[in-house]
Amino acid sequence: MGKVLLITGASSGIGAATARAAVQAGWTVGLVARSADRLATLVNELGPERAVALPADVTSVEAQTQAIDALVGRFGRLDAAFANAGLGASRPGAEQGDLDEWRQMLEVNIWGLLVTVRLALPHLRASQGHVVLTGSRAARTELSGSVYGATKHFVHGFAANLLAEMRPWGGRCTVVAPGMVDTPFFSDVKPGGLRAEDVAGAVIYALEQPAHVAVGEVYLMPVPGA
Incomplete structure (x- = not known):
């Protein structure tokens, strides 16, 4: 068994693509999302020896606690949380x-992320582990009145503070900040956007760096017309 990675939002898009890339790179993955059916399909694809479905609403402390406890109980450790x-x-x-x-978006994008980090940190301290957060280009530009963009500003700011907390015990924190990605996040197809696999590759790049290398941020943008 390789290192163990927790992924929230794992049932589709960036999360599912990262699960596939992580397993290919030798990781074992715990998959958190609300859709138990989609998670079960993904576990069947990846193999139950390398992946476990952890159906949970990330806004629930109890549900995330049960998910992380189940993951660590099965595989004995946690090395990274995405x-x-x-x-x-x-x-x-x-x-x-x-x-x-807005309320639902704040609960998922900010509260849910904080719950994941808070519950994962004791395990990550034990493994000198890694936190990866999904940021966005929306945090690096001005989008007229965008509350979504503001939630991603929070993610980027929190990541810097979290890194300062983790650094003394050898932990690492990375923000992966993509521009537009063609995923089910959007209601219509975005043919000019990045692919979920592009973002997954950035996550694995950060996770696979040697222990003396910390990748603070990976910023990805689609090339117009490519």
Whole structure:
């Protein structure tokens, strides 16, 4: 058994692509998402000896606690956590934004990420492990009234502070910040966007660096017209 990676938002898109890339690189993966059926299909693809489905809502402390305990109980360790679960908004801007949608987005993009990190850290301290967070180009530019962009600003800022906390015991923290990615995150196809596999490759790149190398951020953008 290789090192063990927890992935949230693992049932599709970047999370599922990262699970495939991680298993190919020799990792064992714990897959967290709300869709038990999709997770079961992915585990069947990857092999139950290398992947375990952990159905959970990331906004629930109890559900994430049970998921991480189950993962560590089965494989005996946790070497990295990829806090990838995230939601966008259907209405752009602040004036026309949907308050209920914003609340759900904040709970997943910020609260859910914080819960993942908080629960994973004791295990990662024991393994001198690694946290990877899904950031975004939206945190590096101005998007008119974007609450989603603001949640990603939080992710980038928190990552810097988290790295400062983890560094004394040999831990590492990486933000993977893609531009537009053609995934089910969007309701329509984005043919000019990155592919989920591109982002997965960046995650594995950061995880596979030797212990003396820390990758703080990987920033990916699609090449127009490529």
